[in-house]
Amino acid sequence: MHIVPLRERGGAHVEPGSHLRRLEGRLPKAGTLLPLRERILARVANRAEESRYPLSPQRIVHDVRQVMPEDGIVCLDNGMYKIWFARNYRTRVANTLLLDNALATMGAGLPSAIMAAMLNPTRRVLAVCGDGGFMMNSQELETAVRLKLNLVVLILQDNAYGMIRWKQAADGYPDFGMTFGNPDFVLYALALRDRRAVGLSALGAMRTWAADSPIGLGLS
Numbered sequence: 001m002h003i004v005p006l007r008e009r010g011g012a013h014v015e016p017g018s019h020l021r022r023l024e025g026r027l028p029k030a031g032t033l034l035p036l037r038e039r040i041l042a043r044v045a046n047r048a049e050e051s052r053y054p055l056s057p058q059r060i061v062h063d064v065r066q067v068m069p070e071d072g073i074v075c076l077d078n079g080m081y082k083i084w085f086a087r088n089y090r091t092r093v094a095n096t097l098l099l100d101n102a103l104a105t106m107g108a109g110l111p112s113a114i115m116a117a118m119l120n121p122t123r124r125v126l127a128v129c130g131d132g133g134f135m136m137n138s139q140e141l142e143t144a145v146r147l148k149l150n151l152v153v154l155i156l157q158d159n160a161y162g163m164i165r166w167k168q169a170a171d172g173y174p175d176f177g178m179t180f181g182n183p184d185f186v187l188y189a190l191a192l193r194d195r196r197a198v199g200l201s202a203l204g205a206m207r208t209w210a211a212d213s214p215i216g217l218g219l220s
Contacts, residue, residue: 044088057084060156064126065089072096072124073116077109077133080163081156085128107136110153114140117149125151131182132161138188145192155185 048062061084068074070092076082076099091097098116100108113127134155144151165178 044090048088057081058088061085061088064128064154068126069124070096072126073098073113073120075099075109075113075116075125075127077127077129078104078106078163079130079133079156080166081128081130106133109133110137110140110144113151113153114144114147114149117144117151118147121150125149127151127153129153129155130162131155131157131159131185132180135182141189141192157182157185 044058047056047058050056050059057080060081064074064085073095074085074089074097076085076097078100082099082104085097086099086101089097098112100112109127109129113125116123117125134153141153159182160179162178165175168178169175
């Protein structure tokens with residue numbers, strides 16, 4: 001992941017990339033790391049444009065990166081997809097990939113996106129949520145619509161607490177208590193007067209983004 005600080009202490013603007021240029025030529029044997037960097041980038045790119053359904057995590061991350069502007073803010077909820085975003089989503093501006101890493105609090109994606117949109121009203125904001133995490137705080141869609149916030153919620157739906165289900169299976173326990181049903185998310189959003197609700201892939205959902213829409217909801 002490549003993060004470039006935009007401001008130094010004191011609030012003065014810093015040109016993106018200037019911190020890296022200060023290090024140029026001052027790191028001994030820096031060239032030996034280039035092959036490692038290329039292998040990492042190749043691994044990140046692997047399956048990133050794979051066309052199959054259900055979509056692979058790598059494809060979802062790739063599509064989101066393709067349509068998010070450099071200063072766009074992605075707010076992650078918690079689930080298996082968070083690992084893929086943390087690994088594969090290459091940031092170009094500081095604080096544009098937000099996640100509560102160690103605590104892994106489910107339900108955090110939408111509220112953090114709401115606050116990001118409130119603090120940065122001119123920037124694109126995307127919440128990426130699993131269906132389990134989204135439903136824990138889905139009522140906050142009403143807050144986003146009422147405040148007319150410009151954000152999109154991308155829901156990755158598998159009708160299960162996927163990460164815990166996977167851990168349950170990995171530890172040899174029977175498959176129990178980790179699946180659930182969901183509402184029709186499109187109708188759910190429409191009930192909150194969100195007229196931009198769509199049932200599309202990650203890329204399709206982002207392409208429907210309209211500046212005059214308070215909120216959009218995409219399903220993958």
